[in-house]
Amino acid sequence: MVGETLNVNNLTVAYADGHVAADGVSFALGYGENAALIGANGAGKSSLLLALVGVLPAKSGEIRAGDLILGKKTLRELRSRVGLVFQNPDDQLFMPSIFEDVAFGPRSFGLGEAETAERAEAVLARLGISELRDRSPLKLSGGEKRLCAIAAVLATEPEFLLFDEPTAFLDPRAKRGLARTLSELPQGKLIATHDLPFAAETCSRVLLLKNGRLAASGGAELLRDAELLERAGL
């Protein structure tokens, strides 16, 4: 919804073995805002994204999408408001056809058959991939799979989109296409990546993660601070 904000307050995420993936992270992402979440391998980007949709439990802190605070009872609703596009589309696409995969989310959230079909067709058309509707996800190129994975998440009509390394497995042309697609989506977007040129092209804000902590936050000019990036292992 326009005007809503995804708020993360003092979030700490730890794995069962004690490894702290995110340590006291706080930030806010507005509707329509594009923020890049950058950091070296192992900085905690993917874990942070998984925590934002409740896949990894938070040790402490608060995640709030609009007026909805993430908790056991609100998990389902929060996941309909915050969509996560996984790094590897193969983890996400598993139904026999793209249409069925895109329809999976709306159906799971309890929409009727007619509305589900309408949404799925609309999302496929919006991303320009209607011709893939009956294809198997296993027979698509990397760029096509990426668009289908985005379509599968968009079909649930989330207000915020989280992307985990969206440019992984993509050739330059597919990357350019993805950047165009992202710029046309109105949702608030948090894009975890170490593709700095892509981050500069798509995001107006930058969050720099180092060893699970938010080391810096600011405008796109952070991407040109070579010393800061070097210190963060980028």
Add this chain to the structure above:
Amino acid sequence: MPNIASSANGLRALESLAAGRTVIHRLHPAAKLFCALAFIVFTASFGRYDFTRLAPYLFYPFLMMALAEIPYGILLKRVLIALPFCLFAGLSNVVIDRETALSIGGAAVSFGVLSLMTILLKMYLCVMAALLLAATTPFAELTAQLRRLHIPAPFVTVFEITYRYIGVLLEELRSMTTAYRLRSGDRKALDVRHMGSFTGGLLLRGFDRAERVHAAMCCRGYSLRRVPPARRGFAPRDAAAAALVCVPAAALRLFPLW
């Protein structure tokens, strides 16, 4: 490698068949599920020497394959997978039960041979009924129907997740085998010395990947306990189709022709 690829293709082939739009595909999943279950129960309930009484049941798979436009070869090949198990179970009867049951053109047929033939026919009919159900009903619709029938959620979930993870495991196995072969010179098979670490690695990778797949499903609203609504109601034509299969199947069981 080719075997792994063909196993994965086999799964996909059934899924592609299930996406058809024939009169059988359009039937309500409850009708198809009921038909398959009833057919399996009736055929399995025949006695060990009832080969000839079972023969009329062959109408079901062939009629269904014709109506659903399923190529005969695809399902017949899959039925053969169960053949060795049934052969093993039935061969002991051939050895033990040698008394002559009937003679065909002067050749004596023992009760053991008759029971082996009955086991094989029963296996063929039951496996075909299950395969036909899978080949005419998308897997998601089938599991959704099981949930609507209030089959306990853990059973349906295990069934659902196992089916999805077979593909995941095969994919991991394929990429690991490729990587292994590329670095193992002329070796065509996995070396015994590497089997432990290879299998362990495969399980860990499969487990890791399965967790990501499950997380992606949960992120899009998948819930173990949610009962999905039916895509359409159970229509009179669904009941008529179920009756067309179940009534003759029941009649042949209760009032054998010979």
